[in-house]
Amino acid sequence: MSNEKRGSQALIQTMINQGVKYVFGIPGAKVDQLFEDLTYSDDPRTPKLIVARHEQNAAFIAAGIGRLTGKPGVVATTSGPGVSNLVTGLITATTEADPVVALGGQVPRDDLARLTHQSILSKELMANATKSSVEVQDANNLSEAFANAYQSAISPKAGAAFISLPADVLSDKVNRPEVKPLTKHENGRAADATLDQIIELLKHAKLPVILAGMRASTPENTAAIRSLLKKFPLPVVETYQGAGIISHELEDDFFGRVGLFRNQIGDTLLKRSDLVVSIGYDPVEYEARNWNVDRTGKVVNIDDVAPEISKDYQPDVIVVADIAGSLDALADRLPGEFKLSADTSKTLDNLRQEFDSENKVPTDVKPGTVHPLAIVRALQERVDDDTTVTVDVGSHYIWMARHFRIYKPRHLLFSNGMQTLGVSLPWAIAAALVRPGKPVVSVSGDGGFLFSGQELETAVRLNLNIVQLIWNDGYYDMVKFQEIAKYGKPAGVQFGPVDYVKYAESFGARGLRVTSPDDLGTTLDQAFKTKGPVIVDIPVDYSDNIKLKSALLKDILN
Known part of the structure; x- marks a missing residue:
């Protein structure tokens, strides 16, 4: 035969x-x-x-x-x-x-x-x-x-x-047999001598900070970071793709995310740090010229990929090995009495108060619109740790990256390397397929949504439970507010209106519309109870967008 x-x-x-x-x-x-x-x-x-x-x-x-x-x-x-x-x-x-x-x-x-x-x-x-x-x-x-x-x-x-x-x-x-299942590659951990060198740097650092990047967010690497922090609490700054590395119980170690515009609490912390331990960091997420400029402290690079060396990124210690294995070995070798000084703890407390104060929701918005922070808060109140939130590119993604909390890795997804429009709904479809029965939310602007909005039919055909939020303002607003900051006026950023409720209904999905801040919560509640895909059209007031770019660190010109 x-x-x-x-x-x-x-x-x-x-x-x-x-x-x-x-x-x-x-x-x-x-x-x-x-x-x-x-x-x-x-x-x-x-x-x-x-x-x-x-x-x-x-x-x-x-x-x-x-x-x-x-x-x-x-x-x-x-x-x-x-x-x-x-x-x-x-x-x-x-x-x-x-x-x-x-x-x-x-x-x-x-x-x-x-x-x-x-x-x-x-x-x-x-x-x-x-x-x-x-x-x-x-x-x-x-x-x-x-x-x-x-x-x-x-x-x-x-x-x-x-x-x-x-x-x-x-x-x-x-007539040739097929290749069998591939065996998993096993990479070795860092050498003991290198781990001891890192421990000595930690011992003598006044303000050591972890910069957790994209490759820190695998389940194994995140677990290793969390184990390390339980033994030696360190302030952690996440990149956008590192979102969710910090768990609920370690929230006191969280000092925000960096990834766009050098003006965040995390930027301040990295600038002050005399020892940055970058874990799984990739420069495509946030170039070292943004966070490592004019620093006088040292850098330890722990990754399974050799770092790209530049004038702004020349680590003092480079570990190219299994990340989780290296961090577990580091935690095992750390002395038990490690803790930050009282002065450092006070500095961090002051930064945390400033960080938390930025989440206050303004009430003076244009009639019939909702402030970005109000949308972030309303969504935050309605998700759990098993919710996957996918975020498209636009002004909304800056607000989400800075203010939305997530406590599991790879449950808050951003495109920060390419900043590619249209990723959110396709990613949400992927999440609904591989995490069946778990909530999935896609967040888009009215510009980016129509880059891939036709996949709403795919979501309907597969009967996927996806809540699609559209922050609607009639502009490619991420470009608009930056043009205003540069030139005083925008150009080429406006487009015509779309009735997204009718758009949803034409695909066989449910369409809902928010008409004021007062009905945001009830509309979201209705969306989360809806079976199958649902679009929520939210008119947004982006008047405060200029603050996203203008509040830069004092040593950086705008």
Whole structure:
């Protein structure tokens, strides 16, 4: 009996072997064999094919899977524009360390050198958007190509990998066995001598501060940081992708987030610190020239990726090793009597009071609108620790990053490396799939929402419980208020109105509208009780946005 199978079947079996649960994508002639075999497979372990409404959004959903689970999400599209539409999603994933494997259809092999329908240099196009980009020329190589792409996607620094699939390769016969489930890589921890060097620096530091970055937010690394803080309480500043590292019981150690404009409590603390311990920090989140300028203190870099060295970032101690293992070993070697001085504790208390005072909600807003802090507070009161909140890019994301608290890692998601518009709803779809039964909230502006709003139909089709908030003001406001700060007037930032209640209803979702601050709470309560996707249109007063940029540290010119 022959063991031959089609290339697409071998590819699917390899996905099964690696535990892939979903494939997101858009159909087309060059990948129809793969879509057929995904749809009609008899194996119950076959990944579920979920058709999206745009390739870019399919890549965003796959990246959301990657960020939430640590395992690559998979996206599949047809050739030509099907592949080129992936670029933004994949470069965002690569920049922000979200593992993705992208499968792009390609013309048959004998058409690759011809000017034929949808023939583009897919592999070359994706070379700068991904960690690895290959084109498979023999069906027997499909399994190996996927396994290596999967491994590339999860290896530090995580990101996207691309495989170009000529149509005839998918339909060709395969007689080679598929790659087995990959074994997990085990990285060693830091050497004892290096840990002792870090301990000596901690002993002599007056104000040591932890800067917790994107790679600190894995479950293992977060657990290790929390264990360390229970033994030696240190002030912690999170990056946007480090949100949620601090738990409820460690909230006294939390001193805000940094990631945009050098004017936060965290910036003040980092500037004053004579020892910054950066954990899983990536400069794409917040360049060292923002937080390490004119500092005279030392820096310890603990990461599983070698740091990018610049004139502004030259760590005194560099650990490139398993983060959790290194932190656990550090905690074990720390003397039990470690604590901050009374003067340092007083300084931190004063900073905390200033930090907390910034959350007061102003009452003088334009009639019929709601202040950003009122929205943040109302949402805060209605979420629990299991809620996933995805945040698009815009003025709202600055307010959310600065004022919204979350106590589990990777439950508050931002695009801060690329600041890519349109990520929020696709990420929310990913969260609803991998965290079934848990609340999911997507927060967008009226500008960014329509970059991916068509995926509302996908959410309706899948019957996902997603509350989509739209902060509505009729502008690309994050650009608007910065133009006003620079030039005194805005340009090219206004667009026309959309009735988002009718928009929601046209997709089969529920649409709700807030008309004043007084009905914000009751409207949100109604949204959270609604089954399936629901849009909440909130008119927002961004009059205070200029304060987000103007209150800079005294040594920085605006």
